[in-house]
Amino acid sequence: MTSGKHFDSSQRLAADFVIIGSGSAGSAMAYRLSEDGKHSVIVIEYGGTDAGPFIQMPAALSYPMNMGLYDWGLSTEPEPGLGGRRLVTPRGKVIGGSSSINGMVYVRGHPRDFDHWAESGAAGWSGADVQPYFKRMENAEAGEAEWRGKTGPLHVRRARMENPLYGAFIEAGRQAGFEVTSDYNGQKQEGFATFEQTIHKGERWSAAKAYLRPALKRKNVSLVRGLARRVVIENHRATGVEIEAHGQIQVVEAKREVIVAASAINSPKLLLLSGIGPAEHLKAHGIDVVADRPGVGGNLQDHLELYIQQECTEPITLNSKLGLFARARVGLEWLLFKTGDGATNHFEACGFLRSRAGVDYPDIQFHFLAGAIRYDGKAAVRGHGFQAHVGPMRSKSRGTVRLKSPDPRANPEIRFNYMSHPDDWTEFRHAIRLTREIFGQEALAPWRGKEISPGAHVQSDDELDAFIREHAESAFHPCGTCRMGAANDNLAVVDPECRVIGVEGLRVADSSIFPRITNGNLNAPSIMVGEKASDHILGRHPLPPSNQEPWINPRWQVSDR
Numbered sequence: 001m002t003s004g005k006h007f008d009s010s011q012r013l014a015a016d017f018v019i020i021g022s023g024s025a026g027s028a029m030a031y032r033l034s035e036d037g038k039h040s041v042i043v044i045e046y047g048g049t050d051a052g053p054f055i056q057m058p059a060a061l062s063y064p065m066n067m068g069l070y071d072w073g074l075s076t077e078p079e080p081g082l083g084g085r086r087l088v089t090p091r092g093k094v095i096g097g098s099s100s101i102n103g104m105v106y107v108r109g110h111p112r113d114f115d116h117w118a119e120s121g122a123a124g125w126s127g128a129d130v131q132p133y134f135k136r137m138e139n140a141e142a143g144e145a146e147w148r149g150k151t152g153p154l155h156v157r158r159a160r161m162e163n164p165l166y167g168a169f170i171e172a173g174r175q176a177g178f179e180v181t182s183d184y185n186g187q188k189q190e191g192f193a194t195f196e197q198t199i200h201k202g203e204r205w206s207a208a209k210a211y212l213r214p215a216l217k218r219k220n221v222s223l224v225r226g227l228a229r230r231v232v233i234e235n236h237r238a239t240g241v242e243i244e245a246h247g248q249i250q251v252v253e254a255k256r257e258v259i260v261a262a263s264a265i266n267s268p269k270l271l272l273l274s275g276i277g278p279a280e281h282l283k284a285h286g287i288d289v290v291a292d293r294p295g296v297g298g299n300l301q302d303h304l305e306l307y308i309q310q311e312c313t314e315p316i317t318l319n320s321k322l323g324l325f326a327r328a329r330v331g332l333e334w335l336l337f338k339t340g341d342g343a344t345n346h347f348e349a350c351g352f353l354r355s356r357a358g359v360d361y362p363d364i365q366f367h368f369l370a371g372a373i374r375y376d377g378k379a380a381v382r383g384h385g386f387q388a389h390v391g392p393m394r395s396k397s398r399g400t401v402r403l404k405s406p407d408p409r410a411n412p413e414i415r416f417n418y419m420s421h422p423d424d425w426t427e428f429r430h431a432i433r434l435t436r437e438i439f440g441q442e443a444l445a446p447w448r449g450k451e452i453s454p455g456a457h458v459q460s461d462d463e464l465d466a467f468i469r470e471h472a473e474s475a476f477h478p479c480g481t482c483r484m485g486a487a488n489d490n491l492a493v494v495d496p497e498c499r500v501i502g503v504e505g506l507r508v509a510d511s512s513i514f515p516r517i518t519n520g521n522l523n524a525p526s527i528m529v530g531e532k533a534s535d536h537i538l539g540r541h542p543l544p545p546s547n548q549e550p551w552i553n554p555r556w557q558v559s560d561r
Contacts, residue, residue, distance in 0.1 A: 012253070013042060013224060013250065013251075013252040013253065014040075014042075014240075014252070014253035014254075014255060015039075015040040015041055015042040015222070015252075015253075015254065015255065016033075016039040016040045016041065016254070016255045016256040016257075017029075017033050017039060017040070017041045017042075017254065017256055017257055017258075017259060017537070018041075018042050018044065018240065018241050018252050018253075018254040018257075018258050018259070019033075019041065019042070019043045019044065019259045019261055020044050020228045020231075020241060020258070020259070020260050020261060020262050020270065021043075021044070021045065021097055021228075021260070021261040021262040021263065021266070021267075021510065022043050022045040022047075022095050022096060022097055022207075022208065022212055022223070023092060023096065023097020023098055023099060023207060023261060023262075023263060023510065023526070024097060024098065024099045024207045024510070024511075024523050024526035024527045024530065025207075025261045025509050025510040025511070025526050025527065025529050025530030025533070026043060026097065026207075026212075026259075026261035026262075026510070026530065027043075027096065027097070027099070027206075027207035027208055027210070027211040027212040027215070027530070028137070028207060028210075028211050028527050028530030028531050028534070029041075029259060029261065029509060029530045029533060029534050029537070030043050030211060030212055030215040030216075030221055031153065031210075031211035031212070031214060031215040032530070032531060032534035032535075032538075033534055033537060033538065034215050034218050034220050034221045037218070037220060039220065039256070039538075040220045040221075040222075040255075041215070041220060041221045041222070042221075042222050042223075042224050042252055043212070043221070043222070043223050043224070044224050044225075044226060044228050044241060044243055044252060045095060045223060045224075045225060046093060046225070046226065046227045046228070047070065047092065047093035047094035047095060047097075048069065048070075048094060048095070048225075049094070049095055050094050050095040050096045050100045050206065050208050053331070053334075053335070054067065054070075055070065055094070055096075055100050055101065055204060055206075056203045056204055057203070057204075057331070057334050057342050057343075058104055058197070058199050058202075058203070058204055058342065058343055058344055058345045059330065059334070059341055059342045059343070059344060059345065059346060060342070061101075061102070061103055061104065061345055064092075064094070064100065064101040065090040065101045065102075065476070066090075069093075069094075070092060070093060070094040070100065070101050071090045071091065071092065071093055071101060072090075072091045072092075072093045072265075072266070072411075073093075073411075074088070074089040074090070074091060074265060074411055074412075074414060075087060075088050075089055075414070076089060076414045076415060076416055077413060077414065077415045079415075079416060079417070079418050079419075080417075080420070081397075081417065081418045081419030081420050081424075081469070082418050082419060082469055082470075082472060083469045083470060087416075087418075087473070087474050088474070089265065089414055089474065089476070089478065090476055091263045091265055091266065091478075092263075095208045095212065095223075096206035096207050096208030096209070096212065097207065097263065098263065098476075098523070099198070099206040099207040099208065099523055099526075099527075100204070100206045100207075100208060102476070102521070102523055103345055103347060103367075103521065104197050104198045104199055104204055104205075104345045104347075105195060105196075105197065105198075105345065105347050105350075105367065105520075105521040105523075106156045106185065106195075106196040106197060106198050106521070106523065106524050107184070107185065107196075107365075107518075107519075107520025107521045107524055108134050108185045108518075108520070108524045108525065108528075109518030109519055109520050109524070109525050110127075110189050110352075110361045110362060110518070110519050110520075110550065111126075111127025111128070111130075111131065111550040112127060112360065112361045112550065112552075113127070113516070113518040113519055113525075114126050114127040114129070114130045114518075115127050116515070116516055117484070117514070117515045117516065120485060120515045120516065121484070121485035121486035121489050121492060121496075121515070122484040122485060122496050122515055123486070123496045124496050124542060125484070125496060125532075126545070127546075127550065128545035128546045128547070128548075129542065129545045130525075130528055130532065131147075131545070131546035131548065132543035132544065132545070132546055133528045133531045133532045133543060134149065134185075134524070134528055135147075135148065135149035135152070136149060136152055136531055136543065137149060137152040137153065137154045137527055137528060137531050138150070138152045138154055138156055139151060139152050139153065139154060139155050139156065140156045140185075140196075141155075141156060141157040141158055142157075142158045142183070142196075143182075143183040143185060143186050143196075144182075144183050144186035144187060146548065147183070147185070147186035147187055147548065148183070148185065148186060153210040153211055153214065154198065154205065154207075154210045154211075154527060155198065155199075155200035155205045155210070156185075156196050156197070156198060156205075157196065157197055157199055157200065158194050158195075158196060158197075159194050159195045159196070159197055159344065159347070159348035159349070160344060160348070161194055161348050161349070163316060163317075163348070163370040164316065165312070165316065165317070165368075165370040165386050165444075165447060166194075166348045166349040166368065166370060167349070168443045168444050168446075168447065169192070169349045169351075169368045169386075169388070169438070169443075169444070170192040170193065170194070170349050170351075171441075171443035172438050172439065172441035172442075172443040172444050173191070173192035173351050173438055173441075174192060174443075175441040175442055175443055176437055176438050176441055176561070177561040178191060178192060178351070178353055178438075178561045179191030179192070179553065179561070180192045180193065181193045181352075184196075184350065184352055185524075187548065187549075187550055187551050188550070188551035189352050189361070189362055189519075189550070189551075190352055190353070190354065190361065190362050190551065190553055191351065191352065191353075192349070192350070192351040192366075193349070193350055193351070193352075194348065194349060194350075195347050195348050195349060195350045195367070197344070197345055197347070198523065199343065199344065199345065201338055202334065202337075202338025202339055202342075202343035203338060203343075207523075207527060207530075211527075211530075224243070224245070224252060225245060226243035226244055226245030226246075226250075227243060227244045227245070227408065227409070228241050228242075228243055228262065228270060228408075229241075229242045229243060229244055229249065229273065229408040230242050230270065230273040230274040230408065231258050231260070231270065231271075231274040231276075231506060232251055232274075233274060233275065233290050233503060233506070236290065236291070236502070236503055236504055237503070237504040237505045237506075238254060238257065238258040238500075238503060238504065238505040238506035239253065239254060239258075239505070240252055240253040240254050240258065241254070241258055244408070254505065256505065257505045257506065257507060257537060258505060258506050258507075259498075259506075259507045259508070259509055259533075259537065260482075260506070260507070260508045260509075260510075261508070261509050261510040261530065262510065263478070263510060263511070263512065264300070264401075264478040264479045264480065264481050264482075264510070264511045264512040265401055265412060265414060265478060265481070266412075267481065267482055267508050267510055267512040268296050268297040268401045268412075268481040268482055268493075268512060269297075269401060269403065269412045271293075271296050271297075271482065271493070271500070271508070272285075272287070272296060272297060272402075272403050273287065273403070273406065273408055274290065275287050275288050275289055275290030275291070276290055276291045276293055276296055276493075276500060276502070276503060277292075277293055277294075277296035277297060278292070278293070278294045278296065278297075279292040279294075281297075281402060281403070285403050285405065285406045286406055287403075287406055290502075290503065291500070291501070291502030291503050292502075293493055293500075293501065293502060294490060294491060295482075295483055295490070295491035295492055295493045296481070296482060296493050297400050297401040297402055297481050298398070298400055298481065298483070298491065299398055299480040299481060299483045299491070299515075300398060300399035300400055300401055300414070300415070300416055300417075300478065300479075300480055300481050301395065301397075301398060301399070301416075301477075301478070301479055301480040301514075301516070301517040302395075302399075302416050302418070302474055302475070302476075302477050302478050302479070302517070303365075303391055303392075303393060303395075303474070303475035303477045303517065304391050304392075304395065304418055304419070304424075304428075304472045304473065304474060304475065305367075305389045305390060305391035305472070305473060305474075305475045306389070306390060306391060306428070306431070306432065306467075306468065306471055306472055306473070307372075307387045307388075307389055307453060307471070307473070308387060308388050308390060308432060308435040308436070308439070308451075308453065308454070309372040309381060309385050309386070309387040309451070309452040309453040310372075310385060310386055310387070310439050310444075310448060310449065310450075310451055310452060311381075311383065311384065311385050311448075311449025311450050311451075311452055312372075312383075312384040312385050312386050312447045312448075312449060313384075313446075313447055313448065313449045314384070314446070314447050315384055316370070316384070316447070317370050317371045317372070317384045317385060317386055318341070318346060318369070318370055318371025318373065319371050319372060319373070319380055319381060319383065319384050319385060320384070321341055321371075322373070322380050330342045346369055346370065346371065347367045347368070347369060348368070348370070349366075349368040350365065350366055350367055350368060351364075351365070351366035351368075351438075352364070352365055352366075352519065352520070353366070353434070353560070353561070354553070354556065354560050354561075355392065355427055355430055355431070355434075355560060356430070356560050357556070357557060357558050357559050357560055358556070358557060359556065359560070360552055360553075360556045361519070361550075361552060361556075362393065362519055363392060363393045363394050363427075363519060364390065364391070364392060364393060364427075364430075364431055364434070365390070365391065365393055365519060365520055366388050366389065366390050366435070366438075367388065367389040367390075368386070368387075368388050368389075369386065369387050369388070369389070370386050371385065371386065371387070372384075372385025372386060372387045372452060372453075373387075381452055384449075385449075385452055386447070387453075388435050388438075388439070389475070390431045390432070390434070390435050391428070391431060391472075391475060392424065392427035392428060392431060393517070393518075393519035393520070394516070394517065394519065395418075395421065395423075395424050395427075395517075396421040396423055396424070397416070397417050397418060397419060397420045397421045397424055398417060398480075399414070399415045399416035399417040399418075400413075400414075400415050400417075400481075401413070401414055401481050402415075416474075416478075418472070419468070419469070419472070425465055425468070428464075428468050428472070429461060429464045429465070429468075432454065432464055432467075432468075436451070439451075453471070454467040454471075475521075477511075477517065477521065477522045478511070479511035479512060479514040479517050479522060480511075480512065480514050480515070480516070480517065481512045482494055482500075482508045482512040482513050483512075483513065483514070483515050484496060484498065484513040484514070484515055485515060487501055493508065493513070494507065494508050494513050497533075497536040498513060498529075498533045498536055498537075507533065507536075507537065509529050509530055509533035510526055510529060510530070511525070511526045511529070513529060514529075
């Protein structure tokens with residue numbers, strides 16, 4: 001993908017707004033800030049084109065996040081709670097950012113997630129406040145009309161549910177006594193449901209396709225390829241971005257504002273390189289302190305998940321599609337017609353449940369897959385199987401992103417501190433046992449073989465804990481490292497209008513500003529942040545808040561179902 005506008009290093013690069021990162025939020029802002037034609041926008045992106053079947057074919061999703069061409073190649077420090085394992089932390093190094101390499105699952109999050117944001121200092125970001133922005137961004141194929149958008153740039157479709165295992169999983173949840181819902185992105189999130197996907201006409205519908213490509217057709221938007229090294233700050237005001245491009249260092253000037261939208265890992269890294277962060281940490285790396293913000297790089301959160309795998313007694317799973325000839329056939333059908341098994345992400349059924357009585361909205365998520373294989377495409381089970389990815393949604397563990405060196409090319413030090421809070425263990429054990437209960441229902445009986453993973457022999461708390469320590473994987477939902485909060489909150493990094501506290505003309509708008517992680521996949525709320533931040537940046541009145549009330553289970557105080 002090219003912008004149609006190329007620059008040589010002798011040209012003066014300048015725009016009203018300079019956005020670092022072309023990901024979920026950055027692409028949305030490029031589109032909205034340039035929409036009325038009054039302002040010029042430059043988007044800085046280090047990664048290359050999003051063309052090519054590995055990105056555009058939904059079923060190929062495990063490839064791009066494992067390719068150095070499209071991924072930053074980040075990983076954590078050894079995680080003590082996971083037996084010292086280092087976990088990969090994929091982030092999109094490509095046009096469209098992580099929306100070009102993600103699993104294409106569309107989950108807004110629960111309105112109560114955003115109510116919590118507002119209660120923790122992010123005034124104006126409650127469930128009622130963000131609902132109109134979700135509507136504005138969506139072009140939803142289905143769902144409740146009053147809750148869902150039908151005219152936005154982001155195409156959202158319902159999974160096709162052609163494999164009988166998907167319907168059986170939802171029915172098994174109902175048989176276990178849980179709710180079912182016709183639209184988990186509408187009024188009622190709680191329950192088992194058909195997944196929604198950012199797939200359109202059989203192809204991945206990334207933020208690049210929804211927002212950036214249309215924006216780049218405008219005369220006032222340009223894409224500049226280069227590595228952002230730091231934000232240039234003069235007299236406590238951001239005036240531009242220093243980039244490295246074609247082996248040379250130059251400055252992209254921002255006449256009005258610089259907006260950092262570089263991910264929950266690279267956004268805090270850029271602030272730290274620019275002198276914004278914990279003063280002692282900056283001094284230790286020889287960086288002059290511009291603003292002592294101890295919260296920069298703190299509050300790092302993620303979702304962990306386990307794969308609970310069951311043998312399938314009938315040859316109807318994806319495992320039959322993994323051979324060379326079968327893959328070729330799937331690929332050919334997709335290339336010719338954009339249909340078939342290549343045109344889905346295969347995450348087609350889901351569940352959002354509460355872990356216990358007294359929890360008022362869901363804190364466990366299921367992704368169900370009609371196959372037994374790891375997210376990265378490695379280690380498929382021999383024979384046939386199906387699996388649920390399950391994990392708690394609101395871990396109390398918090399981590400950090402720190403500099404390893406003042407060199408902008410060096411990867412940062414990432415520590416999630418996974419499983420460092422005792423409640424994580426209780427919640428995960430419950431999630432495993434709950435999955436077994438659902439898999440044990442009558443609806444799945446015609447296909448249910450023996451349990452593959454963890455295996456029926458793994459039963460006690462200690463045995464489950466050992467399995468969690470060895471096998472828990474990231475769901476790749478990092479967020480929280482430039483937390484939004486009240487301007488007088490010492491640990492907040494940005495105020496409720498996404499302005500970096502203590503520096504003029506600088507904002508952060510991406511998943512790094514989440515005060516707390518939402519209960520689901522993060523692409524939708526990240527795009528919403530880009531949409532809402534655009535109105536703040538342009539000085540517009542926010543869209544009027546919704547007066548709709550989300551469904552809360554009337555039994556929440558006495559039962560988990």
